[in-house]
Amino acid sequence: MINRSVFRALCLASVLLIGGFGSTLYADEAKSEITLASTTSTQNSGLFDYLLPLFKKQTGVEVHVVAVGTGAALKLARNGDADVLMVHHKTSEEKFVSDGYGVERFDVMYNDFVLVGPDSDPAEVKGTQTIAEALNKIKTKQAIFLSRGDDSGTNKRELELWKASGSNPKSASGDWYRETGSGMGATLNTTVAMQGYTLTDRATWISYKNKQNMEILFEGDKRLFNQYGVIVVNPEKFPHVKIKPAETFVNWIVSSKGQKAIAGYKLSGEQLFIPNAE
Amino acid sequence: MNDLWQAFFKAISLVVTLDDKLLEIVFLSLRLSLSAVGIALFIALPLGAVLALTKFPGRRILVIIINVFMGLPPVVVGLFVYLLLSRSGPFGVFGLLFTPTAMIIAQVILVVPIVTAITRQVLEELHLEYDELLRSLDVPWYRKVTALVWDARFSLTTAALAGFGRAISEVGAVMIVGGNIDHLTRVMTTAIALEARKGDLVMALALGLVLLAVALGINLFAYSITETVKRRHQ
Numbered sequence: 221m222i223n224r225s226v227f228r229a230l231c232l233a234s235v236l237l238i239g240g241f242g243s244t245l246y247a248d249e250a251k252s253e254i255t256l257a258s259t260t261s262t263q264n265s266g267l268f269d270y271l272l273p274l275f276k277k278q279t280g281v282e283v284h285v286v287a288v289g290t291g292a293a294l295k296l297a298r299n300g301d302a303d304v305l306m307v308h309h310k311t312s313e314e315k316f317v318s319d320g321y322g323v324e325r326f327d328v329m330y331n332d333f334v335l336v337g338p339d340s341d342p343a344e345v346k347g348t349q350t351i352a353e354a355l356n357k358i359k360t361k362q363a364i365f366l367s368r369g370d371d372s373g374t375n376k377r378e379l380e381l382w383k384a385s386g387s388n389p390k391s392a393s394g395d396w397y398r399e400t401g402s403g404m405g406a407t408l409n410t411t412v413a414m415q416g417y418t419l420t421d422r423a424t425w426i427s428y429k430n431k432q433n434m435e436i437l438f439e440g441d442k443r444l445f446n447q448y449g450v451i452v453v454n455p456e457k458f459p460h461v462k463i464k465p466a467e468t469f470v471n472w473i474v475s476s477k478g479q480k481a482i483a484g485y486k487l488s489g490e491q492l493f494i495p496n497a498e
Numbered sequence: 499m500n501d502l503w504q505a506f507f508k509a510i511s512l513v514v515t516l517d518d519k520l521l522e523i524v525f526l527s528l529r530l531s532l533s534a535v536g537i538a539l540f541i542a543l544p545l546g547a548v549l550a551l552t553k554f555p556g557r558r559i560l561v562i563i564i565n566v567f568m569g570l571p572p573v574v575v576g577l578f579v580y581l582l583l584s585r586s587g588p589f590g591v592f593g594l595l596f597t598p599t600a601m602i603i604a605q606v607i608l609v610v611p612i613v614t615a616i617t618r619q620v621l622e623e624l625h626l627e628y629d630e631l632l633r634s635l636d637v638p639w640y641r642k643v644t645a646l647v648w649d650a651r652f653s654l655t656t657a658a659l660a661g662f663g664r665a666i667s668e669v670g671a672v673m674i675v676g677g678n679i680d681h682l683t684r685v686m687t688t689a690i691a692l693e694a695r696k697g698d699l700v701m702a703l704a705l706g707l708v709l710l711a712v713a714l715g716i717n718l719f720a721y722s723i724t725e726t727v728k729r730r731h732q
Contacts, residue, residue, distance in 0.1 A: 255596055255677075264696050269680070286596060286677035300585030301595050405695030430697030458585060460593065 253282040254465045257294075257302035259373060260403040262448070263287035265423035265492050270485045275472055281465040289372030289403065297321060297451075300458035303466040305451045306473075308373040308421075313449045322451035326474050329482050329493040330447045333377060334425055335438035336408075337363075337417035345417070351441040352385035359387055362396040364416030368407050369399025373446075378419045381443060408434075421446055423492040448493070450474070473497070505703035512704055513711070520705075524712055527685040530598055530672075531665035534605030535613075538661055542610045543654070546617025547643055551625055561618065567611035572604075576671030579604045583675065596677040601685070604671040609661035616657035620650045652724050659720055666713060686712070 262268055263285060272283050283304075286296065290307040297305045298321050306328065307313060316322045335345060335354055343363035345354040358365050367389070368375035382389050389397040398416070400407045404424045411418040412432050420428075425436065450470050455461040472478045474497035482495040512520050549561055581587050583595040583603075594600045624646050632642050647654070669687035676683035678692060686709045693702035 260695065264692075284596060284677070284679040284682055286679060299587075300590070403695050405697055408697060409694070409699075428697040430699055460585060 252280055252462075252465045253284060254303040254462050254469060255284045255286060255301070256304045256306060256469070257286050257288070257296045258306040259290050259293060259308060260287050260405065261308070261374070261421045261424045262306065264403075264405050265427045266487065267423065267482070267485055267493060271473075271478075271481055274481050275469065275478070278477065279465075279468050279472060281468050283469060289368070289370050289374075290376070291371030291373075297453050300453065300460070303453055303462050304469055305453060306448060308446055308448045309376050310447055310449060312373075312376070313451060317451060321454055321457055323454050325449045325451045326470065327497055328448045328450045328473055329479075329495045329497070330445060331422045331493050332439065332446050333374065333419050333444040334422050334436045335417060335419055336411070336425060336434050337437045338415045339433050339435050340415075341437055343417065345437050348438060351381055351438060351443055354438045355382060355385045356387065358417055359385075359389065359392075362392070364414050365389065365397050366407050366411045366414065366416050366418040367397060367399045368404065369401045370403070372403070374404060374419060374421060377446070381419070384443065426487050426490050426492060447496075501700055502703070504700045505707065508700055508704035509707035509711075512708060520708065522681065523684050523686055523689050524708065526598065526683075527666055527687070527709070528712065528716075530601050530605060530685060531662055534602050534609055534665045535658055535662045537602070538606050538609035538613055539658060541606070542613035542657075542661075543617055543647070545610075546614045547621055547647060549614070549618040550621035551639075551643060551646070561615075564611050564614050564618075568615055570608065570611065571670070572608060572668050573670035573674070575604050575607050576674030579607065579671065579675045595675065596679060596683060598676070598683060600675040601672045601683060604675050605665040605668065608668060608671065609665050612664055613657045613661045616660060617654060620653040620657070621646055624650050652728070655720055655724055659717060662716060663713065666709070 258268070264287075268283075268285050268287075272285070276282055286293075286302065288296065290309045290312065293302070293305060293307050294312055294316055296302050297316070298319075305313075305316070305322065313322075313325050317325050335351065337343070337345065343358045343361040345357050348354040348357060357363075367378055393399055398410075398414070400410050402410070404420055405428065407418055408420060408424070408428050409430060410416075412430055412434055415433075417437070422439075450473060452463065452466045452470055453461050455463045473482075479495035479497055482493050483491065485492055549557060549564075579600060580595065582589050583592070583600050584590055585593075585595070594603075628646065628649075632645070637645070667687065669691055672683070672685060673688050673691065676685070676688065678684050678688040684692075686705060690702045690705045690709070693699075693705060
């Protein structure tokens, strides 16, 4: 009977599928691999796509990048779900280490934040001298400003900058100050659609492909300096942390080889990150 | 409009050139979703049959709960599975977080309610129709169940396809428990989300079209099998 044989074939197929599923359970041991919790800016800019194959070639270690906001990455690592952390908010990173979750923090590289907006620049931030002045203009004009609102490194910095400029935009949340609760790329997409302003790291901005009429309207204030740090998760806290390959990664990225590789990553002729490990 | 056309041509060129990376994520998407549906069927078919054909206290409440769970937000399932599999969670020792297995677990949780609910509905109606006949034949209960399930097999294929649709199109849960790791846990939907974040809307849409084509292929395959079987049957 044909339907019997079809039924049997389907049974066989499902057994094979589940067999395949089972093999994924056990296949992942042995290989030298680590999980790196990092930020969307390092992933979306393509840095890791460039860096990690080089690293693997030189050391044999495979790095699995989980790219989330800095806040979420810190939380992942605090749960023991990563071996290495590479994010950009120094005070949170230092707290992570002093709370005993990390071994030691190292500077890796930096770039800077920039304020982007429509080329028509309705709040006239172009030509302002400081980021505080620029933000105040946006506030006075009640021009649309998109905030990440997701506890990421960029979001933390943005809030610090508003605070330093002497205002609390959260009172206008939902009005001209709009929190997307999303990653940098998604927030840039929203910014383009609303023709508003937003703060972004330069690497994400350069690699972002949907700029339309948006451009950098303010840059260069030293308050916009954006430092990235790297930390091995403390194996005393989480014994499963793959300490050896994790240290291999950290040692490599702060070594002259790793630093040279970071400096060598360019997009449309621009260097995205400047290495500054000591 | 221009972007839409560009996406369409990009999708075609991706498929025609058999882009290696594309094949990898398509294959992983299929493997995960088919595994999840296969496992879900083993849970949902018996569960649906029990709910349809037996009476026990609390049955109605269970039926309602399962119907409600059809609307489970994937992100919630993702967080739930994350907390279970996290190193700080109850199953952390297995180190399953950020693996394909974790993604299958999340998808099974999403698929089971749908397949169970449809199975229950189909078998219940069929049971009403055949109840007298089956009773007059005085067959043992397990013969009754197999006869009903066999008779409903085409409708149950639809249930499986609905489950497959939920699994392969899902992004929130697999993003959280899989981590969208390149070459390991990146599937079609998380790749689409990533391209959209990079602002490469054309690429994101092109991948979406490829996903649609893959789903179409699976559905055509299932349709042709059931049609063939039906024809032989007549």
